Each structure stands twice: as C-alpha cells, then as structure tokens.
Amino acid sequence: MVNCGLLTNKNEPVPLKNIEVDLQVKGHVATVTSTLKYINEEDNPVEAVFVFPMPSEAALCQFSAKIADQEIVAEVQEKEEAREQYDDALSSGEQAFLLEESEESVDVFRLSVGSLPPRQSASVTFIYIIELSVQADHSLQFCLPAVLNPRYTPAGTGGGIVSEITGSTGIPYSLSFTAHISSPNPITKVESKCPLEPLMFLSTDHTEAKVSLSAGHMFDRDVELYLYYQNPHQLTAIVEAGAPAAQPGSLMGDPVVMVSFYPEFPESVMSSMSSCGEFVFVMDRSGSMSCSMYNGPDAQERIACARDTLLLLLKSLPMDCYFNIYGFGSRYNSFFPQSVQYSQDTMEQAVQKVKEMQADMGGTEILPALEHIYKQPCVLNHPRQLFIFTDGEVGNTKDVLHCVRSNADFHRCFSFGIGEGASSALITGLAENSSGHAQFITGTDRMQTKVMQSLRYALQPAVTDITEDWSGLSFNRLSPQIKSLFHGQRALIYAQLKGEECQNPDAKGKISVQYRLGDQEVTNTVDFSLKPAENNGMAIHRLGARSLIRSLERDEQGSKQAVKGPLVKRRIPTPMMFPACTLKSCGFPFGLGISGSRKKVASSPFSLPTKLKGLFGSSNKRKSSAQNSQVLRACPLINRQNDVNTSKTVVSVETPKDPLIQLISLQKASGCWEIESTLAEVFGKREKELIEQIPAQVKPDVWATLLALIWLHGFKIDAQVEWQFLAMKAVAWIRSQKVVNQSECVQAGNALLGCQVKEDALGL
Structure with missing residues (x-):
C-alpha cells in the first residue's frame, strides 16, 4: 500500500495557498476549470508524485502548470514514448510532468511532477467536463468533494494505489467558486448546503444565470450545487458548433x-409492484466500515447503518421472493448456501445474523464474492437483483467491472457508495455495466432512504x-x-x-x-x-x-498489459489533498503528459481503439490562458487504517434504538405486528393499555397492525419513503382479514396514540 498526495523530500507538505474554481454549466453538462496554487518552501528542489482519484463520469480535457516563469502544457502521446521523454527531461534539468491513468482503476491518476525549484511558486490548472447527476427532486447536482480517500488493493496485485493518510490543519488558503449556468429551459433556482451569494439572472427569460460561493468557505465539506430547471421531464436538445481549426467532416469539426x-x-405506473425476484444483498464488512458515516458527534458507524438498512430491506421484501445476504472483506461468506424463499422463518434467521454483523473481515476484496454469486443457478421466473454496499476502496476496479459486464444478461446491479470519497468508477460502473442504478450516500444522507428508492426501482416497471x-x-x-x-x-x-x-x-x-x-x-x-x-x-x-x-x-480487445519499469521516483503521503472531483481521464482513454516549451511529454495508458484513428481530425495545440485557470484545493484528510488483510475483533456498543427501526424489527414477514411489550414501548404505552383498548370483535394482531400504521403516518410521515413497502404489506394483510368495524378501529387507534390520521391516508 502506498500513500497519496504531494510531500517534499523531507516528508513535509507543500502548502497550498489559493484555489479558484470556475463552473460553466450547459444544460445537463458542466465544464470545470480548476487552479491550485502552492509554494515550495524548501531550500532544495522537490521531486515527488501525486496519486489522486477522480470521478469516472468526468473527463479531463486540459492540464497545464506554471512553475516560476515557465509554463508547461499537456499533450497526448503514446505511453512508452511519454515515459522516455519525461526521463530525458529530468536528466536534462528541464521541468516535466507525467500524468497517467492507473492500471487498477479508471478513476485514479498518477502525476509525476518532477523537480520543483526551491522557494518558487507554482500553479496547476485542470479543465474537466462532467455530466451532472439527477436527484430525486429532479434537480441536477454538481459536487466538488473535499475528501480524498484511499483505495484498498487485494494482496498479490502489485501494490496499492493509496494508503494511510494523516490529517493536517492550520495551513492558510483561500477558495473562490463561481458558476455560470445556461439551459434551454428557464432556471428556477440554485441551492447549496454551502452559503451562496444571491443568484443573478443574466437574461430576461431566465435561461442564463450566475452564482458564487460566499467568501470564507473553509472547504471542510463538499461544495454541492443543486440546479432546478422548469419542465424537467421535457425532452431537450442543445447543438454545439465544431472547432474552427478541426478538419470538416471529423467529429471535432462537425456540430x-x-x-x-x-x-x-405517472402514478398509475408507480403504484404497480412486482412480487417476483431473487434479491442478493452484498455488504462490505472490511475494517473501514467501522468508520463514521460523516464527521459529527451523532454520526453512526457505517456498519451500524448498514445493519439497520439490511433490516429494513428484509422487512420490505415481497412474500414468496428469494433472497440471500453476503458479507465480504479479505474473504466472503453468505447467510445461506443458496438463495432461499422469503418466509417468516428465513427472514428471522437472516435478521438474527444481520444483528451480529461487524466490520471484521479485513480488506476490501469484492471480486471473489461476485464470482461466487454468478456461479449460483438463477431461480426460474425470479430475476436476479444485486444490491452492493461498499465504501468503494478497491484497487482492482477494472477486473470487478469486467466480471459484472460478463454476467450482465443474468442480473441487474444496484450499487451504493458509502461515505465521502467512495470510488465513483466502481459504484457507477457496477450499475452501468448491468443496466442497474447507482447511489452515493454522503454527509448526513440516510442510507435507508436511498436504498428504498432503489428497491422501488427493482420492483417497478422500467x-x-x-x-x-x-x-x-x-x-x-x-x-x-x-x-x-x-x-x-x-x-x-x-x-x-x-x-x-x-x-x-x-x-x-x-x-x-x-x-x-x-x-x-x-x-x-x-x-x-x-x-x-x-x-x-x-x-x-x-x-x-x-x-x-x-x-x-x-x-475491441487491447493488449491491456502494463508497461514494465514505470518511472516513479517517489510516491509519498501528504496531509493535503485535492478534491476527488477535479479531473478524469480525458474521456478519451489517454493519459496526459506535460512538458516545457521545448519538450513535449505525454502518456497514454493504452492505445486508441483502431476504429478511432483519424476520427477527430487535426489537433490545435494551445497553451491555457490565465483567465481559464481555476480550482483545486487543499484540505485535511481522513486517517483511514482500517482495511488490512487480517481479521480483528470489533466490540460493539449497544446504542439506544431508533423507535422507527424498533418498530420495523417487530413486523412479521406477512406484514402484520403482534401485541407485545416492545411494540408498546415504541408507542410510549404499556402492553396492558394496548390490550385494554382493543375494539370488540377485533383480533389482537389486527389491532397491533392498525396501531403501527397509524403511528407511522402520524409520527414518521417524513420518512415515508423508508417504510412505504412495510406499510403496503401491512395494508394487504389487513384487507385479507376482512375487518368489519375498520373505521371504528382507526378512530380508537387515533385516540390511543394521540393522532388524527384519516382512514383513507392509511390506504385502507
């Protein structure tokens, strides 16, 4: 395992002084210009290597650096040639950069910086493009992450990408962030969890706008923008002109x-649910899952949140479906040898095992678990649906995605990236390669909410x-x-x-x-x-x-063989970091090399597909202008030493149960509840009170189930997306009981619990 970031040859961080970010949004896509400015305060030159991840959905399109008075600009070359020129440049005393995509994952890049002069300032500018993600409320999200996480690499795969990171505070810097937005449909609003300056409309029809981050933001959390357009479901089209210098008829020359x-x-479709399916839940149980969901005093451990989520999923599954649960780390195991039919008995067995789950399985090796799952026979007329939960710290992402893609005809994959900095290449790749859906759970997001959205996708028509x-x-x-x-x-x-x-x-x-x-x-x-x-x-x-x-x-199948003897002078850790979202493989699968004005250095991690040679027309080499420079930044990192190839004993501390989780845990597989003291505690009553208030001619389990439904609607309506499937099962069960005095029961339940929930609202 190796570290990430940049340090001097004395293992001291090179201080970042200023970060500028310029965001240009065009409909559903964005261009981000990022400039990182720093100073080598050493008395000697520094030769070091950056290793940094980036989101797989982004595409790096330009890189430049200015060191002292010399400007260095990237251009694309074949990998071996780029390495040779980089070595020659260093030997000649010239400045040179070498930027490569990692062999292990498409969202990790290595940047060999070469020699940085003593007492000299330097600025590095990245320009990348990205598709903005759609949120549940139909907004488009742009995220500039403030966390750079390590990736775990399985033993025997040739070394890790990133390892232990230590925190550092007190290094001064400034951050500026401005977004220019244009859309075919009018912009209605722009929101953020970070303080923003007032939104400025630049056109009378509100299709052009500008917004800036308020001064003083410390970049101690992700910078997120949420863009809202009118008529979000309307089909839209944007035409972009070709490059004037490109060859007419080429991709870059045509519009x-x-x-x-x-x-x-429509609601008619949303209300229809399937009762079929084989649901396989694959849970990361590596050491890093013992970390908190976010930085805060009330933050739950990731594994604890995962347990609650699995409980909710188990209670929400439709009767007669099939299911199984896998845990993986340096090894893997499953609750059942094969998927079993959902029943009260199998559900209870699984719930008990979920309660015992800990982050005690060492490293993060998901591939063997997936290979085992794909070897299991599918259940006839029950489509296989994988729900994969991980904090995304693996180093063999390409191998994992190849495995998923090879089995895409037999399953769909719903993937969940847990915590800040989860590998977007892994999480989105799992979904994209299996016609599934990906979700990221960061900050104070509730895992249960996002997981239940995906379960709805799995059960609804597409x-x-x-x-x-x-x-x-x-x-x-x-x-x-x-x-x-x-x-x-x-x-x-x-x-x-x-x-x-x-x-x-x-x-x-x-x-x-x-x-x-x-x-x-x-x-x-x-x-x-x-x-x-x-x-x-x-x-x-x-x-x-x-x-x-x-x-x-x-x-096309390329050679996919790593070049032997890579030029790496030193890969060293740093307490400073880049936002994980500042770059990406040019979308073109090239690495970028950077050289001085006389030397051209570049790298391509693999060759351009044969079909593409000559496609893009002539290139127009230009140096990036000062006004285009903008973003990157330094910020404290998280110390993550939990993913190791040895098991450890984790002592869990029993915490007070969330009443909603407690209620969920008491529901039967059929959808009903039974009167018991634990249920009464959820309602703030004694068991005797529940029994004494049972209406005439009503069975105790019907009464308990009605009370549970009333309590959910009366006290937990804001979390309805989490318990909606439990409620649907409960309603279906009550209907099967043919309650003669149902309205009277609802009134009595409201009186007992102090609610005013109408019978129609319960779905009865």
Whole structure:
C-alpha cells in the first residue's frame, strides 16, 4: 500500500495557498476549470508524485502548470514514448510532468511532477467536463468533494494505489467558486448546503444565470450545487458548433447535438409492484466500515447503518421472493448456501445474523464474492437483483467491472457508495455495466432512504423498448443505444450532425423518442434549431467522444498489459489533498503528459481503439490562458487504517434504538405486528393499555397492525419513503382479514396514540 498526495523530500507538505474554481454549466453538462496554487518552501528542489482519484463520469480535457516563469502544457502521446521523454527531461534539468491513468482503476491518476525549484511558486490548472447527476427532486447536482480517500488493493496485485493518510490543519488558503449556468429551459433556482451569494439572472427569460460561493468557505465539506430547471421531464436538445481549426467532416469539426431524455413516470405506473425476484444483498464488512458515516458527534458507524438498512430491506421484501445476504472483506461468506424463499422463518434467521454483523473481515476484496454469486443457478421466473454496499476502496476496479459486464444478461446491479470519497468508477460502473442504478450516500444522507428508492426501482416497471426517430437528419450516433431506464434516471444522447442542412442558420431539427412504460406506449418529441450554440469549451463534443470511445473499448480487445519499469521516483503521503472531483481521464482513454516549451511529454495508458484513428481530425495545440485557470484545493484528510488483510475483533456498543427501526424489527414477514411489550414501548404505552383498548370483535394482531400504521403516518410521515413497502404489506394483510368495524378501529387507534390520521391516508 502506498500513500497519496504531494510531500517534499523531507516528508513535509507543500502548502497550498489559493484555489479558484470556475463552473460553466450547459444544460445537463458542466465544464470545470480548476487552479491550485502552492509554494515550495524548501531550500532544495522537490521531486515527488501525486496519486489522486477522480470521478469516472468526468473527463479531463486540459492540464497545464506554471512553475516560476515557465509554463508547461499537456499533450497526448503514446505511453512508452511519454515515459522516455519525461526521463530525458529530468536528466536534462528541464521541468516535466507525467500524468497517467492507473492500471487498477479508471478513476485514479498518477502525476509525476518532477523537480520543483526551491522557494518558487507554482500553479496547476485542470479543465474537466462532467455530466451532472439527477436527484430525486429532479434537480441536477454538481459536487466538488473535499475528501480524498484511499483505495484498498487485494494482496498479490502489485501494490496499492493509496494508503494511510494523516490529517493536517492550520495551513492558510483561500477558495473562490463561481458558476455560470445556461439551459434551454428557464432556471428556477440554485441551492447549496454551502452559503451562496444571491443568484443573478443574466437574461430576461431566465435561461442564463450566475452564482458564487460566499467568501470564507473553509472547504471542510463538499461544495454541492443543486440546479432546478422548469419542465424537467421535457425532452431537450442543445447543438454545439465544431472547432474552427478541426478538419470538416471529423467529429471535432462537425456540430454535435446532446439530447436529454428524462421520462416521467405517472402514478398509475408507480403504484404497480412486482412480487417476483431473487434479491442478493452484498455488504462490505472490511475494517473501514467501522468508520463514521460523516464527521459529527451523532454520526453512526457505517456498519451500524448498514445493519439497520439490511433490516429494513428484509422487512420490505415481497412474500414468496428469494433472497440471500453476503458479507465480504479479505474473504466472503453468505447467510445461506443458496438463495432461499422469503418466509417468516428465513427472514428471522437472516435478521438474527444481520444483528451480529461487524466490520471484521479485513480488506476490501469484492471480486471473489461476485464470482461466487454468478456461479449460483438463477431461480426460474425470479430475476436476479444485486444490491452492493461498499465504501468503494478497491484497487482492482477494472477486473470487478469486467466480471459484472460478463454476467450482465443474468442480473441487474444496484450499487451504493458509502461515505465521502467512495470510488465513483466502481459504484457507477457496477450499475452501468448491468443496466442497474447507482447511489452515493454522503454527509448526513440516510442510507435507508436511498436504498428504498432503489428497491422501488427493482420492483417497478422500467422504461424499455426505447427507439429514436431523427426525422431525416443525417447523423452519426456517439452514445450507445439505451436499453432501459428506471424512475428518476436520465439518459444523454450524443450525435454528430452531418449534411448540408447544418450549414443553414435557419434549419430546424426534430427528434422523437418512443418507449414502453408498463403497458403504455409513449412518445416524447423536441424541435430544435440546427444553428449551433456558441463554441464554449467543446464540452458536448468531448463528452460525446468519450461516450463513443467507451463503446468501442468494449468491442475491441487491447493488449491491456502494463508497461514494465514505470518511472516513479517517489510516491509519498501528504496531509493535503485535492478534491476527488477535479479531473478524469480525458474521456478519451489517454493519459496526459506535460512538458516545457521545448519538450513535449505525454502518456497514454493504452492505445486508441483502431476504429478511432483519424476520427477527430487535426489537433490545435494551445497553451491555457490565465483567465481559464481555476480550482483545486487543499484540505485535511481522513486517517483511514482500517482495511488490512487480517481479521480483528470489533466490540460493539449497544446504542439506544431508533423507535422507527424498533418498530420495523417487530413486523412479521406477512406484514402484520403482534401485541407485545416492545411494540408498546415504541408507542410510549404499556402492553396492558394496548390490550385494554382493543375494539370488540377485533383480533389482537389486527389491532397491533392498525396501531403501527397509524403511528407511522402520524409520527414518521417524513420518512415515508423508508417504510412505504412495510406499510403496503401491512395494508394487504389487513384487507385479507376482512375487518368489519375498520373505521371504528382507526378512530380508537387515533385516540390511543394521540393522532388524527384519516382512514383513507392509511390506504385502507
């Protein structure tokens, strides 16, 4: 295991002094310009290596550095050639950088900085592009993380990526953050958990706006922006002009269109649920799961939160489905040899084992567990659905995703990244490679809420049979065909526009997307101008190119062999860190090398797919201008030493139960509750009181179940997304009991619990 970040040759941090971030949003995508400014306060030159993760959905498109009076600009080269030139540059006393994608994971980059002169300032500028994620309230989220987490690497795989990180405080710096937003639909508001300056609209139709982070933000937590547009489910299209210097007819020379497809799910579809499925829950039990969910006095341990979540899932499953639970670390185990049918007996067995789960299985090796699961026979007429929970610290991400992709025809994967800094390449890759859905649980997010959203996706109909009609337009599709979408998911369709009609400024385009949702056939249509939007960073072109390259990479088999003898002078730990979201593989699968004005140094971790050679046309090498520089920053890191290849005994301390969790734990598999002292405690009553108030001709378990439903609606309505499936099972069970005086029972229950819940609200 190796450390990450940057230190001097005396193992002292190079202080960061200033961070600038400029965010340019165009509809559903963003261009981020980040500048990190720091000073080498040593009396000697420093030669070091940065190792840093970045989100897999981002694409690095430009890198430059200014050290003293010399500016260094990145350009793409073959890997071996780049390494040779980097070595030559150092030997000649010239400044040089070498930036490479890690062999282990697409969201980890290594940056060999070379020699930094003593007492000299330096600034590093990254420009990357990213698709903004859609949230449950239909907003778009941009996140600049403040945490850089280590990745765990299984033994025997050639060394780790990152290891122990120690914290450091008191290093002064300043941070500025400004966002410019444009959208085809009007912008209604911009929100953040961090303080913002007032939103400024730059156009009368509110399609252009600007917002800045308030001064004084200490970057002790993620910077998150939530963007709200009018008519979020409306099909939209944005056309971006090609680069003037690029070859006409090439991808970068032609205009590219981005279509946002975010289908709406009517209530009639949302209310229909399947009772079939094989649900396999795969839980990370490595040492790092004993860390807190977030920094705060009331933060729960990740493993404790996972136990509560598994309890909720077990109680929410439909009768007659199949299920199993796996735990993994340096080894793996399962609750049952094979998935078992859901019943009161199997549920009780699983609940007891969940209560005993600890973060005591060593390192984070998910691959053997997945390989074992895929070898198990599927249950006839019960689609396999994997729910994978991990803090995402693995070093063999590519191998894991290849395994998932190879079995994509037999299952869907719902993945959950737990805690700050979970590997987005792993979490999103698990879902993307199996037509599933990914969620990240950070800060004070409740794991239960997000997991139950995914369970709803697994049980509800999805958008399928998706086809497109481009109304006679000549185009090359850049993104893969969409197979399916769940409720709350959005797809971005990229296409290179061709033909003479694109040269006419008055020309119009039209696209229709047809799909099936349940038993309904739906069509969404959008008309748009073929006059391209003003060229601003080529974000849509680059994301379209990345989408195309990823598709071709899956079709073509490269050598995928690591170059022997990598030039690494020293990889050293630092208490300072970059935001985990500042870069990514150019979307093009290249590394970037950086050199001085006379030497050109670059790296490509693997060759460009054969089909792409000559596709992008001529390149236009330019140095980044000062006004384009912006973002990165330093901030204290988390000390994480828990993932080790040895088991340890974890002593759990019993904490007071959340009344909601306590109520959930008492529900039977069929959906009912029984009168007992623990249930009475949840209601703040004595068991004797519950018994004395039972209405005439009502069975005790019916009375207990009605009281539980009333209590949930009366006291926990804000958490309804968490208990909605429990309530549905309870309602179905009560209906099967054919209660003759149901209205009277509801009134009596309200009186006992001090509520005013109406019978209709209970779903009865």
